Amino acid sequence: MSGSCTARRRLTWCHVLSSLSLLLAHTACVSAQGNQLAHLDRNSLYHVGLNSPKLVTPQWVGEKGVEAVVILAIDDMRDPGLYEAFLRPVLQRLKKIDGRAPVSIMANSVRPDHPQLQSWLGEGLSIEVHTIDHPCPLLTAGDLPRAKSTYDRCVDLLGRIPGNRPVAFRMPCCDSLNTVSPRFFSEIFNRNTPAGNHLKIDTSIFNVFTSDDPDIPRELVQESDGSERFLKYIPHNTDGPYDNFVNTIRNYPYPYVINRTCWEFPCLAPSDWESQNLQGNGNPRLLTDWKAALDITVIKQGVMCLVFHPAGWCQNSQLVELINHAVSKHGTKVKFLNFREAHDRMTQHFLGGGPGLRRDSKAFPPPSKNDAGYRILDINRDGYQDVVSGASTTKASVRIWQPGSRNWKTTTFRGAERFSEIVHFGIVRPNGQPSMLLRSQQQALWLHLEGDRWRSDSESL
Ligand SMILES: [Zn+2]
Incomplete structure (x- = not known):
């Protein structure tokens, strides 16, 4: 022996x-x-950019004629009533397209048996993960067990909502502070929760369109004075508390893989928080810039994950106007999905079926053997x-x-x-x-x- x-x-x-x-x-x-392939072996978060191979929407959406996907994802839910009031006009507008209302709600804490949740799930929403306690940053004070616990409890809580299968995570404060860390991917996301659950998608890194990309018409990526339309939302040299924000990639509006097992669906800069930080609540320039970003996303055949809150930073009427713009200008080229639908389509049409990037977590325990x-x-x-x-x-x-x-x-x-x-x-x-x-x-x-x-x-x- x-x-x-x-x-x-x-x-x-x-x-x-x-x-x-x-x-x-x-x-x-x-x-x-x-x-150029070293990132395949590493826990690398920001390796994509203008010259990286694209993963365009026709490769994964599985629907003829669709060039771009929009995922509307609202953060911080604890009170479903508040979210129903804010979202209702948005949901009604989406349902006029094809009867569905695909929005993802990144939740902190809700009662799994709250009746509003079943009503939303029936309309096409998904309820996703944003930690129970919303610590900023999640890895604060070097207390990894506490960070994992607030993540795990949220995954398991939302998994107990009948008919809900959470797949996506958004890091608290990822649009304002450098809260995203490789240790999150290797030691929290990549391990199981006590109930044996795990997620598939992270959506916490911000893509910024810049005039470095020659494919983008200048009028979409620049202001009339030639300054950058989207970079203005990233504070630098301000000496303010949000200066030196680096949780960004540039000119890569496509899903990509982090640490072999996680799909990153990058968010669009600006979020509504980034807009209010620059130009105050509900500023009309936010809608102008979101429309320009949508037009760019269609040209690039990408995905646009929108980060917003019911806090007055954007108006729900601005979201309705954005949907109107998508339908009137691009018709069926733009598909609205929630994160669960996006993950299912990615697995089926891009990977060609099978278990997804991460295989069954009970049979193949993490941290490394869950790589499919x-x-x-x-x-x-x-x-x-x-x-x-x-x-x-x-x-x-x-x-x-x-x-x-x-x-x-x-x-x-x-x-x-x-x-x-x-x-x-x-x-x-x-x-x-x-x-x-x-x-x-x-x-x-x-x-x-x-x-x-x-x-x-x-x-x-
Ligand atoms: Zn949040």
Whole structure:
């Protein structure tokens, strides 16, 4: 028994060392090009931008003619009556489109049996997670157990609402303070709650459109005097309490993956808080800028997640006007969804079905073994994200997006079924095409893309 263990240990170490030597052998290529795929191996929050491969709405929405998605998500709910009063005109306007009222409410604490909740769920809303206690920042005072507890209790509470399946989280104060942290993703989001629940989406990082993006017409991204329309909402050099806000990405209005298991649905800058901080309550310029952002999102085929509150910072009439604008200017090109619908469509149409980025949390305990084995990267370097699925539980396959015909070309690759995980992706060859390192307990294998075939080291050398 101990002998076989020792032998296995030797074998494993042998393969680790041989993989390591391969890695070192490739180092010259890597350092020359930089490894553009390193974020796949890291808990990296802000790695996307203008030059990153896009994940456009037609890749995941699964509905012909839809170019952009809008997710209206209101924060801080404790009193359903207040939210019903604020949201009702918005819900009525949405229902005129197709009978549904897709809005996500990011809740702190509600009674799961409150009758208003069932009424909303029937109309198409979803109730999502914003922590029970709303600490700002969540990780304050270095008290990780307390931070996890207020998150966990909210996930489990909202999971007890009959018919509600929360999938999304928004970090308290993410639009005003730098409250988002890698430790949240590795040690809170990525673990289970006491009731065995987990979420799928974070929506706490803010995308700012700037004139760096040549695809955006100047009149949409700039003011009439040439200044930036959206950057003005990010305070800098003000010496105020909200200065030096860095919880942002730029010119990337697309979902992306954090820490292998979390979909990030970036929010639009400005939120209504960011508007009132700059220009006071209910300012008409907020609606003008939200309309411009929507027009840009359609051009970019992106997703626009709107952050707002029933606090007077925006008017509900401004939200109704924004929906009017979406319908009158863009018609069926714009689809309104809640976060649960967005996640279901992403899993079905982008990943191609299966368990989603994160597999069943009871069978595969976190923090690392809940990775379902999907890797999102631009395999053929055409500017669009593709999907590699290489875990032993699913058939190893590569889905390449075909932007011309707007569908997927799926191929399988041989040999991967013997391995339990994709350990590493990298650009390690001079031709710039990706390579992947597969590993099981006793074996490791590099596969390199050559043309449209994956070849192992032995085939390539
Ligand atoms: Zn909040």
